[in-house]
Amino acid sequence: MPKQKKRKLGRGVAIVGGAMSYFGMYPDKTSRDLMAEAYTDALETVDKGIDPRDIEALYIGNFTADLFEGQGHLGHIMADWLGLAPRPATRVEGACASSGLAFREAVMAVASGMYDVVLAGGVERMTNAPTENVQDYLAAASDVPFEVDQAAFTFPGLYAAMGTAYMARYGTTREHLMHVAVKNHQNGALNPRAQFNSSLRDIMEQRKKRAEEKGRPIPTWGDEFDFLSDDSVNPAVAEPLHLFDCSPVTDGASCIIVAAEEVAREYTDDLVTVAASAQASAGPFTTWGGDITGIPSARIAGRDAYEMAGVGPEDIDFAEVHDCFTTAEIMAIEDLGFFEPGKGAFGSAEGLTSRDSDRPINVSGGLKSKGHPVGATGVAQLQEVWTQLRGRAGDRQITHKDLRLGLTHNVGGTGGTSAIHILERK
Amino acid sequence: MDLTVAGYMKELSEHRIAASRCNDCDALYLPPRPICPNCQTRKMSVERLSGEGTVAGLTSISIVPSAMAAKGYGRKNPYVTGVVALKEGPSLTARIELPDDGGEIQSRVGMPVTASFEAEVDGDETRVTLVFQPS
Numbered sequence: 001m002p003k004q005k006k007r008k009l010g011r012g013v014a015i016v017g018g019a020m021s022y023f024g025m026y027p028d029k030t031s032r033d034l035m036a037e038a039y040t041d042a043l044e045t046v047d048k049g050i051d052p053r054d055i056e057a058l059y060i061g062n063f064t065a066d067l068f069e070g071q072g073h074l075g076h077i078m079a080d081w082l083g084l085a086p087r088p089a090t091r092v093e094g095a096c097a098s099s100g101l102a103f104r105e106a107v108m109a110v111a112s113g114m115y116d117v118v119l120a121g122g123v124e125r126m127t128n129a130p131t132e133n134v135q136d137y138l139a140a141a142s143d144v145p146f147e148v149d150q151a152a153f154t155f156p157g158l159y160a161a162m163g164t165a166y167m168a169r170y171g172t173t174r175e176h177l178m179h180v181a182v183k184n185h186q187n188g189a190l191n192p193r194a195q196f197n198s199s200l201r202d203i204m205e206q207r208k209k210r211a212e213e214k215g216r217p218i219p220t221w222g223d224e225f226d227f228l229s230d231d232s233v234n235p236a237v238a239e240p241l242h243l244f245d246c247s248p249v250t251d252g253a254s255c256i257i258v259a260a261e262e263v264a265r266e267y268t269d270d271l272v273t274v275a276a277s278a279q280a281s282a283g284p285f286t287t288w289g290g291d292i293t294g295i296p297s298a299r300i301a302g303r304d305a306y307e308m309a310g311v312g313p314e315d316i317d318f319a320e321v322h323d324c325f326t327t328a329e330i331m332a333i334e335d336l337g338f339f340e341p342g343k344g345a346f347g348s349a350e351g352l353t354s355r356d357s358d359r360p361i362n363v364s365g366g367l368k369s370k371g372h373p374v375g376a377t378g379v380a381q382l383q384e385v386w387t388q389l390r391g392r393a394g395d396r397q398i399t400h401k402d403l404r405l406g407l408t409h410n411v412g413g414t415g416g417t418s419a420i421h422i423l424e425r426k
Numbered sequence: 427m428d429l430t431v432a433g434y435m436k437e438l439s440e441h442r443i444a445a446s447r448c449n450d451c452d453a454l455y456l457p458p459r460p461i462c463p464n465c466q467t468r469k470m471s472v473e474r475l476s477g478e479g480t481v482a483g484l485t486s487i488s489i490v491p492s493a494m495a496a497k498g499y500g501r502k503n504p505y506v507t508g509v510v511a512l513k514e515g516p517s518l519t520a521r522i523e524l525p526d527d528g529g530e531i532q533s534r535v536g537m538p539v540t541a542s543f544e545a546e547v548d549g550d551e552t553r554v555t556l557v558f559q560p561s
């Protein structure tokens with residue numbers, strides 16, 4: 001890994017407000033409608049209130065409204081619709097890391113001294129497109145002439161191929177992956193804004209009940225693992241990944257308001273600041289030197305984030321990681337240094353990432369259960385960590401330990417882009 | 427050849443796998459690229475690779491993109507694609523044809539494979555893609 005010089009923000013930056021829209025399937029809502037929901041809810045979360053006219057600029061993460069709804073040039077659409085034109089509005093694109101990058105741009109714009117208060121948002125409208133088209137549009141985030149035109153990869157396929165390399169090297173099975181799905185759905189069941197607001201156990205029982213009501217034979221699944229092993233309800237998408245290994249197709253938006261630390265107390269006395277903001281790039285996984293069992297850009301961004309915050313993985317109290325697929329969460333917790341390479345799958349199966357563990361992973365439900373409107377995901381992760389650090393997460397609040405440092409891990413493509421942030425409660 | 431995407435595809439259409447080697451640090455790149463990330467030099471020579479390697483990772487795709495659906499692939503007829511580490515060092519992504527013996531997909535990692543060139547005619551255009559078979 002290339003050595004980077006140690007970086008720091010020009011001045012302190014705090015989060016003073018944030019919200020996500022309800023994530024799910026909303027055929028009647030365009031991206032601007034979703035964004036307006038997240039924004040108006042975010043304004044309500046500012047403890048001492050905020051005059052929207054205090055917001056000086058917008059950074060909007062979006063992968064491809066161009067393909068999903070034929071709408072490009074999204075920055076000015078959002079500035080206008082939120083009533084904030086003529087303030088400068090910039091769309092930021094980094095595939096599924098788009099709003100992680102938008103947040104980072106907002107933080108740097110404030111840290112530079114240019115602005116005191118900036119909005120970072122993210123949005124994606126996805127469910128109106130047919131499944132095959134969704135695969136095509138998401139595949140635009142890969143290396144198209146080689147991964148798509150030559151090899152006919154889909155996005156689940158890319159993470160599946162990485163999964164097989166991992167499974168072959170470390171001797172893990174599909175059952176290890178299932179533990180990630182079971183855990184994240186349990187977490188999502190506590191999140192009222194999650195797309196899948198139910199545990200896999202509940203989904204299984206509902207299917208049994210429906211079969212009974214319709215007079216069909218009642219399935220004999222004993223537990224979630226039985227359910228997930230049944231290809232008739234959990235069909236293959238890209239082996240070894242099945243339906244419940246994949247994050248869903250989702251409509252949703254997210255919004256955060258950041259402010260210079262020196263003005264932030266005008267908005268709240270309950271300060272959460274940005275301890276680190278790091279980002280790294282990489283080529284497609286054929287350029288990674290032969291090892292595709294982890295994501296190099298996430299390791300590099302993680303290392304840079306720890307260095308910037310002056311902490312190590314052992315200091316992180318909880319994290320929201322980019323579990324677009326179950327294989328991705330296992331690689332994430334290793335790339336971030338929470339587990340040794342090859343130990344993440346076993347640790348997940350042992351419950352070491354569950355909400356009552358020493359370092360809970362994806363208490364929001366993760367992308368897997370909360371939903372993954374790709375351009376909205378990065379800011380939604382940050383909003384969850386901010387909410388948890390302030391003790392305001394309701395039923396899903398982590399209560400068994402004090403929270404001081406939370407981390408977000410947001411990945412675009414198969415790690416072409418990684419954005420990692422560490423937030424600190426003051 | 428031109429060190430461009432089109433240059434590589436033209437080589438493929440003539441049944442050659444072209445790579446570029448850095449004249450300064452000896453690193454080998456596939457697809458061939460004009461700038462060496464190791465040493466930033468632009469002094470590159472073209473080399474042709476054997477097409478022999480091993481499977482580094484793979485998948486069988488059931489939820490298919492529209493281009494593959496048009497060719498008859500789908501839930502009932504999945505196809506296999508993956509990453510092949512070539513014996514010269516670089517790796518590439520390509521379709522893989524596997525014997526259907528019901529083995530778990532991850533059990534194929536490490537399998538030796540050899541490239542073949544598959545031509546596909548689409549109107550006036552012929553596109554050649556690499557497809558790997560067990561050696």
Ligand SMILES: [Zn+2]
Nearest residue numbers: 448451462465
């Ligand atoms: Zn070189």
